[in-house]
Amino acid sequence: MTRRVVVVPLRPPAWTPPGLDPAIWRRALADDTVDLLSTLAEVDPALAVLEADRDFAAAIGWPGLPVYTLSELTVPTILAAAAAEGYDQAAVVASDAPDLPGMQIAKLLRPLTTRPVTAAPAVESPQGLLGIASRLPAPAWLPDIDLDTATVADIRRVAPAPTDVIGTPGWHRLRTPESLTRLDPALDTWESTRTLLTRGPTPSP
DSSP, rough: OEEEEEEEOOOSSSOOOTSSOEEEHHHHHHHHHHHHHHHOOOEEEEEEEGGHHHHHHHHHSOOOOOEESSSSSOOHHHHHHHHTTTTTTEEEOOOTTTTHHHHHHHHHHGGGTOOEEEEEEEETTTSSSEEEEEEOOOOOOOOOOOOOTTOOHHHHHHSSSSGGEEEEEOOOOOOGGGGGOOOHHHHHHOOOHHHHHHHHHHOOO
16 A cells, blocks of 8 residues: 655745734644644645754644754655655645645646646746645656745756656645735635635734
8 A cells, every 4th residue: 555645844834924923824824734634534644844843843732743843844755754764755835825636746746647746836926836646755857946946847847757756736835925816715724824814914022
């Protein structure tokens, strides 16, 4: 049986809505991320953090949720950690897409039955990825990918053949004021983020 894991690196968000406390915003996104991970079927969930954020991960995760404590939160480092745990496939998904449906992650993993790497774009921007998935161990040609700047085309350019990298449907990430308008109110997967945005700016002390 193929062992799969979905890992979310808990980096501080690149952007915080004006008037909101960055730490509270980060916590809301992380809470929604953990809620998403708890709904996934036929795949193991995990978080990845730097040493300084171990307590943060423990505060938002449920007992027994695996947390990879790493020296750097790069895609190759995360994939290597998953391979060391004996997984056959792994996906690395950005932590700033709180309304992401679980089916988007399934679409990221499914093509790995015939291709070594898949990638999903961040749809609100010409640059950046929602996530990337790979068979393990990851191919030696896979570059050190930054989810904030890489594109599917970037990965295809270094692959032995363009068809080695499958592009899957993208999703929006919350990195700009405009991205807030893309949040889907019909989805119930982003309760913490929704509550914080509805509450509005953090009061001044």
